[in-house]
Amino acid sequence: MSEPGNIGGFRPRRYRTDGGGPDFGRMIEALRRIQDGITAADAPEGVVTEVADMLEKVAAAVEPYEVDEEGMIAGRRVDLPGRGQALIPPLEYDEWDEDHVVARCSMGRFYLGANGAAHGGVIPLVFDEVLGRLANTGRPVSRTAYLHVNFRAITPIDAPLRVTGTVVRIEGRKRFLTAALHHGDTLCADGDALFVALNPGQP
Numbered sequence: 001m002s003e004p005g006n007i008g009g010f011r012p013r014r015y016r017t018d019g020g021g022p023d024f025g026r027m028i029e030a031l032r033r034i035q036d037g038i039t040a041a042d043a044p045e046g047v048v049t050e051v052a053d054m055l056e057k058v059a060a061a062v063e064p065y066e067v068d069e070e071g072m073i074a075g076r077r078v079d080l081p082g083r084g085q086a087l088i089p090p091l092e093y094d095e096w097d098e099d100h101v102v103a104r105c106s107m108g109r110f111y112l113g114a115n116g117a118a119h120g121g122v123i124p125l126v127f128d129e130v131l132g133r134l135a136n137t138g139r140p141v142s143r144t145a146y147l148h149v150n151f152r153a154i155t156p157i158d159a160p161l162r163v164t165g166t167v168v169r170i171e172g173r174k175r176f177l178t179a180a181l182h183h184g185d186t187l188c189a190d191g192d193a194l195f196v197a198l199n200p201g202q203p
């Protein structure tokens, strides 16, 4: 179903917080543990077989309840770490308004690149997530046009990280933002991004 004035284009998402329904947050938390645990494990064959059997049962239990994008809960629960979407590191927001965000997270073994450092692809994911939230707060929906990332130092896994985002300026449809990721006093990465507000009909 198309939104009025945006025929065939972007359908605004309905973000939500806990409505008192099933404990979706607990399920996603368990999924994150599985992602980290399986990534880190070198288990004996019997355990691997048993876990594979259990995971196949888990998949079979949820598959009958698949809904279309409109009905999804993952990615829409803004009250849950990483919006309840297990792809996104479990970001939690301490500050969030139209001008800036401050978030924190720790990335487990699932996000490991090598030698204790987070995978380089995860940092743009974190910045896109944090800046996307900021760019779209209190404003019509926009999408990332570019995101430039500088890797200044390794980003350690299993360590407390702080992510900040700032709106630098807005020029018509164009929103310019910057982001930084720190571990303690160490600047691990920074970046700048352009988000462009969508025209009617744009997906």
Ligand SMILES: CCCCCCCCCCCCCC(=O)SCCNC(=O)CCNC(=O)[C@H](O)C(C)(C)COP(=O)(O)OP(=O)(O)OC[C@H]1O[C@@H](n2cnc3c(N)ncnc32)[C@H](O)[C@@H]1OP(=O)(O)O
Pocket: 015, 078, 128, 129, 130, 131, 132, 133, 136, 137, 138, 142, 143, 144, 145, 146, 173, 174, 194, 196, 197, 198, 199, 202
């Ligand atoms: C309450 C809120 C809760 C929120 C929680 C939610 C959290 C969610 C977080 C999740 C967030 C996830 C977010 C995601 O991951 S979004 C997914 C990743 N992004 C995309 O898929 C976007 C794909 N690209 C496009 O759709 C189009 O290219 C867009 C829409 C971006 C622009 O195409 P459009 O045809 O509409 O625009 P235009 O060409 O007329 O250009 C317009 C102006 O922009 C300038 N320009 C354009 N591109 C660039 C460029 N690369 N460098 C420099 N400048 C560029 C251009 O020069 C022009 O400037 P000017 O000549 O007017 O001065």
